[in-house]
Amino acid sequence: MSLSLRIFIVYLLFVALCSYFVLRTVMDEIRPGVRQTTEETLVDTANLLAEFLREPLLNHQLQSPSIRAILLAYGQRQPNASIWGVNKSQVNHRIYVTDNKGIVLLDSSGIAEGQDYSRWNDVYLTLQGKYGARSSLEIQGDESSSIMYVAAPIVHEKKIIGVVSVAKPNRTVQPFIDRTQQRLGLLGAGLILLGLISGALFSWWFSRELRRLREYALKVSQGQRAVLAPGLINSGELGQLAQALESMRKQLDGKAYIEHYIQTLTHELKSPLAGIRAASELLQSPMSEEQRKKFIGNIDTESLRLQQLIERLLNLAMVEQQQKLHDPQTLLLKPLVASLVNAHAARIAQQAIQLHINIDENASVHGEKFLLEQALSNLLDNALDFTPQGGEITIQHAQEGTHNVIQVINQGEPIPDFAMTRLTEKFFSLPRPATGRKSTGLGLSFVQEVMSLHNGELRLENTPQGVSAQLRFS
Incomplete structure (x- = not known):
């Protein structure tokens, strides 16, 4: 009951x-x-x-x-x-x-x-x-x-x-x-009915508030993103309980999050730090100039990898801790995509990529500008990594029923079946065709968190044209 x-x-x-x-x-x-x-x-x-x-x-x-x-x-x-x-x-x-x-x-x-x-x-x-x-x-x-x-x-x-x-x-x-008894009976029945309606409304309201608090607490306990709507419960014991839950969530999230990322960061830093240490030790020994340049290059590569790893971890930590959008607004897609393309212009030219942008002038999306820029930038980086020299990348927009869809399609090898379900896992990455090296494995995790904040989803699939990454907004 x-x-x-x-x-x-x-x-x-x-x-x-x-x-x-x-x-x-x-x-x-x-x-x-x-x-x-x-x-x-x-x-x-x-x-x-x-x-x-x-x-x-x-x-x-x-x-x-x-x-x-x-x-x-x-x-x-x-x-x-x-x-x-x-x-x-x-x-x-x-x-x-x-x-x-x-x-x-x-x-x-x-x-x-x-x-x-x-x-x-x-x-x-x-x-x-x-x-x-x-x-x-x-x-x-x-x-x-x-x-x-x-x-x-x-x-x-x-x-x-x-x-x-x-x-x-x-x-x-x-x-x-x-006459007096009849009138009093009618008045009494009316008051009883009013009392029952008031009681039913109070019971419904009280139960709804408790149910929302329970759902909020369950989401927190399951590690899901949870937002306690402001002003939902603003007085009395229920308000104090809501504030206590919110405070507890922040403290638990912060503690668990720090522990998790300290462990993750320690694990991921081991490999590049080991490479840098080995190269620096070798540089202290006599060697040819060619070998010296090779080990210095290794140090530079591993240092860059460390920098990217730390930056990606910080960005991912920021979006995972964020419970709601801070400054949502309606954004025109074409100028947003154009600015990202300009930021990657040198790399696009270096790989001789043919870039096609199929976005209507009035196409727009509602969201937080910084996060969407970062998400699209990660998708474009991935597309450039897996597109062969002289290949094509298409960025397009479409309205599919109630979904507002931004799609990035790149030519290249299809995603292996074993990897399809793991692409958004932290630190999981496929080797790049050009170098055989793996990335930090944090980019798609970041994109997925951004879409979760926007009540949307990231969808990855193989298509006849290549690999498709879709940002689907409800």
């Missing part, structure tokens, strides 16, 4: 549990909250009616036609009020009044007059000077039929002379409860 999936599952469980408990708690609190608000309103209404009904109760006018007409008119009113999306089309209060013994004197519903309500909590508690309220089921066993009753004392000269109770069915506030 991937890390991102594990993170997302943990996050999903956390969000789901938190959302369940929060929504469950809020949903459970909505119903009592609405009913408490309704009860508070009933308290105000009951106390207001207690003041209005005190005089009619004292004067025995509660059952007068005028009072009954008022209650009848009240019960028939149609408010047609839209309250937060809930339409209220009728009044729902029931009002009844008892004397100080709990006998119902007046009932707006007309069903309880003359009955003894002294045992109902709203009347019983109020007559004792306490807060009187109760909730009773209109239909036994049906919780939705419950009715709230809130009573207030009718007081005269600090004595309770009666009780007025105001009743309201709970079903009349249920639409508000349902």
Whole structure:
């Protein structure tokens, strides 16, 4: 199971549990909250009616036609009020009044007059000077039929002379409860969905960053060229981890690289140094002028070989340590090739080489100028080494699909099959036809590293026209 999936599952469980408990708690609190608000309103209404009904109760006018007409008119009113999306089309209060013994004197519903309500909590508690309220089921066993009753004392000269109770069915506030729960449910579902999307995006981002760091570390461990994109991870622990990996790579690369090249350089310097030492020792002995010139020539040749070896090693070390292009730009190919040809003009003329340049005026390539100049120079050197006197070399450019191709073709013997796969190995070289001597064996390794930096490839192959070396840019 991937890390991102594990993170997302943990996050999903956390969000789901938190959302369940929060929504469950809020949903459970909505119903009592609405009913408490309704009860508070009933308290105000009951106390207001207690003041209005005190005089009619004292004067025995509660059952007068005028009072009954008022209650009848009240019960028939149609408010047609839209309250937060809930339409209220009728009044729902029931009002009844008892004397100080709990006998119902007046009932707006007309069903309880003359009955003894002294045992109902709203009347019983109020007559004792306490807060009187109760909730009773209109239909036994049906919780939705419950009715709230809130009573207030009718007081005269600090004595309770009666009780007025105001009743309201709970079903009349249920639409508000349902609407609130529905809206809260939708809002909660939206927040949960948003949380899950945010969690998924975070898990994906976090996993992607870790995956890039892992791939970077794997490339470093395998000795491959690796570049940590700047600004990819720029804060917190991940940023510190990225910087630590980058620092570790540089230190390991530098240490391993120095060890490798010290060993390589020591090995490769042995042969020319031995030749120089042998020639210098022989020069100290008596010999003819012709022999002296021969050994001095050997010293000069081996010294030149040492210089070339050191220069090639330095160039190769530079490009191998380079992780990315420093100054890439769009370069016109024809002027670039022309400058290289001019630098090799003396040798071309000496070998009577026929050089053909088939490059369009507008042909270009994107890359680092210095590195491409060095790579093309190495290919031209190789072509001159293996082209016979009076032979031909062709430098051309072509667009092959998505590949931008620079090709150097020289006449000469084909590359042997055994050598084809080893040509880019360090210090592997074929003997030159003209002298039989080998080169440093670093030129094609350098070209291959340059093409790797440019996300391209070096391709070597035998063709009917001779040997082809291609620089293929993606």
